[in-house]
Amino acid sequence: MIRIKNVTKDYGSNKGVFDLSFEVQDQETFGLLGMEGAGKTTLLQILMGFSNLSGGRCTINAKHCWKQSTGIKNFTGYLPQKITLPESMTGLQFFRFLADLRNRKSLEKAIRTADAFELDTSKKIRDLNQEEKKKLAIAGVFLHDPEVLLLDEPESDLGEKAKVQFMNLILEEKSRGKTILIATGSFATAERLCDRIGILRRGMLVNLDDVSVIREASRKVFCIGFRSELEAVRFVRESGFDVLNKNATQLTVSVSGELQNFIKVLSGYKVLTMESIPQTLEETFTYLYGGDLSD
Numbered sequence: 693m694i695r696i697k698n699v700t701k702d703y704g705s706n707k708g709v710f711d712l713s714f715e716v717q718d719q720e721t722f723g724l725l726g727m728e729g730a731g732k733t734t735l736l737q738i739l740m741g742f743s744n745l746s747g748g749r750c751t752i753n754a755k756h757c758w759k760q761s762t763g764i765k766n767f768t769g770y771l772p773q774k775i776t777l778p779e780s781m782t783g784l785q786f787f788r789f790l791a792d793l794r795n796r797k798s799l800e801k802a803i804r805t806a807d808a809f810e811l812d813t814s815k816k817i818r819d820l821n822q823e824e825k826k827k828l829a830i831a832g833v834f835l836h837d838p839e840v841l842l843l844d845e846p847e848s849d850l851g852e853k854a855k856v857q858f859m860n861l862i863l864e865e866k867s868r869g870k871t872i873l874i875a876t877g878s879f880a881t882a883e884r885l886c887d888r889i890g891i892l893r894r895g896m897l898v899n900l901d902d903v904s905v906i907r908e909a910s911r912k913v914f915c916i917g918f919r920s921e922l923e924a925v926r927f928v929r930e931s932g933f934d935v936l937n938k939n940a941t942q943l944t945v946s947v948s949g950e951l952q953n954f955i956k957v958l959s960g961y962k963v964l965t966m967e968s969i970p971q972t973l974e975e976t977f978t979y980l981y982g983g984d985l986s987d
């Protein structure tokens with residue numbers, strides 16, 4: 693279990709994290725959501741013992757994050773936001789290097805992860821592109837099959853296909869009972885992977901809820917193309933759904949909660965196209981709680 697109690701790291705000028713308290717339960721996947729500069733990296737670095745606290749206390753599996761950070765590293769996999777890799781090694785040499793550091797013989801888990809990403813580990817790291825380096829770093833984090841995963845913006849630098857591969861890897865780790873803390877600026881990532889989501893704003897936790905509660909309350913936005921303008925107008929008049937924008941036969945419609953009723957209502961209209969409009973973290977936050985998430 694990860695325990696964060698009244699944790700403050702004050703860099704001055706209102707930067708850092710302030711009086712954070714929450715727990716990540718064993719086998720839980722927790723999403724720490726926030727915009728750039730919200731304090732996500734600061735908290736993860738504190739948990740890894742890279743940075744001491746100005747106040748408060750935090751532990752992972754009852755080990756003190758500052759005083760017992762070496763012990764924590766034995767059972768924790770940490771993916772930093774900014775990765776640095778030994779450029780002259782191949783991927784496989786990098787795995788061997790990590791295995792030596794961690795006193796492990798088997799590279800199996802890292803190799804399986806690299807395979808899941810379709811990554812060629814025989815190439816020198818300096819010849820990999822940014823996405824391939826990120827995949828390699830993630831595979832390296834999994835090498836010692838850690839009980840706890842702390843992942844800082846894991847999906848950044850990954851393309852759409854690799855993001856799906858990454859999500860599948862995390863869902864597999866989750867089903868194997870790992871305790872996972874993911875720091876991300878992507879509401880979609882957190883919603884897909886996490887059991888609970890904590891929202892960080894200017895270093896403070898402004899909301900913490902089960903993902904099902906947030907999903908239920910948040911909205912989906914669709915751009916719908918009707919066969920005729922008359923049909924679109926009929927939808928505006930009769931459907932009862934919130935229409936955010938109308939442009940001839942196209943309507944942008946907001947739907948909150950379950951989609952069943954929306955789909956049922958929509959089946960009564962002549963629809964030619966329907967596209968889901970992804971909502972940013974900021975749009976979701978503003979819709980749910982009002983106000984502005986950025987500083």
Ligand SMILES: Nc1ncnc2c1ncn2[C@@H]1O[C@H](COP(=O)(O)OP(=O)(O)OP(=O)(O)O)[C@@H](O)[C@H]1O
Nearest residue numbers: 703707708726727728729730731732733734735773
């Ligand atoms: N060592 C430091 N000294 C002073 N200020 C710092 C230091 N490290 C981070 N900050 C500031 O603290 C705030 C929180 O930074 P942090 O990197 O934790 O945010 P973040 O949520 O991870 O965002 P990002 O995605 O941009 O990394 C930012 O305003 C940052 O500029």
